Amino acid sequence: MGCDGGTIPKRHELVKGPKKVEKVDKNAALAARWKYCALSTEKLCRPIVSCDLGRLYNKDAVIEYLLDKSAERPNSEVVSHLRGIKDIKELNLTDNPAWEGEMRNTKGDRYEDMNCAMFICPVVGLEMNGKHRFCYLQTCGCVFSDRALKEVKTEICHKCGDPFRDEDVVVLNGTKEEVEKLREVMEEKRAKAKALKKPKKSKVVETASKPSDSKEYPDPTDTVPAGGNISTQNGGDGSQTVPGPIGSSSSSKVVKPLAASGSKRSIQTMEEKSEIYKSLFTSHSSAKRTKDQTSNWVTHTPYHF
Structure with a gap:
C-alpha cells in the first residue's frame, strides 16, 4: 500500500522509536530564575524582595497575593510559606554599569549576551546571572556574591556597615538541598518566636488576675509613721482621739476601718455609752413621739367659702 509514484520511504518514517527527551536550555533556565x-x-523590577528560602519576587506581586490568597494563581505553591509582609525582605541591589536594558537589540543586528545581568556584586564585581552563587543578609537586605563573603571575612556589611551573623546569610536561588536547609532554619525560628510569645501572654494574664497591693482602706492597727492623733469611729456615733507620742507633729491621720460583715450594731445597745450620749440620736426613746403628740396639718383653701 502506498508508495505511489515511486516513492521510497525511509526506516525512521515507518518505524516509531522512543521519543527523545527534550533538553532544557541552561541559559533559558538561569534567566527564568534570575530575571523573572x-x-x-514577570520580569524582575524594583522593588525586588526575597523570602527565607532565597526566591526572588516582585514586591507588588507578593502584596497582591497576601491581600487575596483565595485567588487562583499558577505558582501559588511557591509562596505557600509566606504568612505576611514580615516574611519577605526588600533587597538592596547594586546596578550593573554594563547593562543596557532589554531594548538594546530591537533590530536584531547585535549580539545579545545572555550572561549579562542587571545587578552585580559591589565587592568583587561578579554579575548576578546564576553562574555565581549569591547571598543576601536578612538584617539589611544587601546582596553579595558568596566569593566576596569568603574572601573578605567581616562581621559588618560591606555596603551599609550593619552588623550581621552567619545565621543571617541566605542563599539566593539555591539547590534543593540548600532550600531544604533554609526551610528547617525558617521553621526553627518560627517555633522559637511562638515559644517567646506564650510566656508574655501568661504574664499579662497573671498581672490582670492579681489584686492591687494598695489597700482601699488602711488597717486600723497600722501605725502612723509621722506620729499624731488617730481618730477611730465606733458605728458612726462619734470619734475618739488617741494622743500620739510627745514631740510629734500636730497633723492627724484619719483611719476608716472597713464595715463589719453582717448587721450594723445599734448605738442604743452599747453598754459602754452613757444615756446622755445616746439621747443625742433619733433612735433614743426620748426622741420618739406618740400618735397624740403628732400634729395633723390641714391646708386652707379659699374654695371652702
Whole structure:
C-alpha cells in the first residue's frame, strides 16, 4: 500500500522509536530564575524582595497575593510559606554599569549576551546571572556574591556597615538541598518566636488576675509613721482621739476601718455609752413621739367659702 509514484520511504518514517527527551536550555533556565519573578513570572523590577528560602519576587506581586490568597494563581505553591509582609525582605541591589536594558537589540543586528545581568556584586564585581552563587543578609537586605563573603571575612556589611551573623546569610536561588536547609532554619525560628510569645501572654494574664497591693482602706492597727492623733469611729456615733507620742507633729491621720460583715450594731445597745450620749440620736426613746403628740396639718383653701 502506498508508495505511489515511486516513492521510497525511509526506516525512521515507518518505524516509531522512543521519543527523545527534550533538553532544557541552561541559559533559558538561569534567566527564568534570575530575571523573572517566581510568583508572577514577570520580569524582575524594583522593588525586588526575597523570602527565607532565597526566591526572588516582585514586591507588588507578593502584596497582591497576601491581600487575596483565595485567588487562583499558577505558582501559588511557591509562596505557600509566606504568612505576611514580615516574611519577605526588600533587597538592596547594586546596578550593573554594563547593562543596557532589554531594548538594546530591537533590530536584531547585535549580539545579545545572555550572561549579562542587571545587578552585580559591589565587592568583587561578579554579575548576578546564576553562574555565581549569591547571598543576601536578612538584617539589611544587601546582596553579595558568596566569593566576596569568603574572601573578605567581616562581621559588618560591606555596603551599609550593619552588623550581621552567619545565621543571617541566605542563599539566593539555591539547590534543593540548600532550600531544604533554609526551610528547617525558617521553621526553627518560627517555633522559637511562638515559644517567646506564650510566656508574655501568661504574664499579662497573671498581672490582670492579681489584686492591687494598695489597700482601699488602711488597717486600723497600722501605725502612723509621722506620729499624731488617730481618730477611730465606733458605728458612726462619734470619734475618739488617741494622743500620739510627745514631740510629734500636730497633723492627724484619719483611719476608716472597713464595715463589719453582717448587721450594723445599734448605738442604743452599747453598754459602754452613757444615756446622755445616746439621747443625742433619733433612735433614743426620748426622741420618739406618740400618735397624740403628732400634729395633723390641714391646708386652707379659699374654695371652702
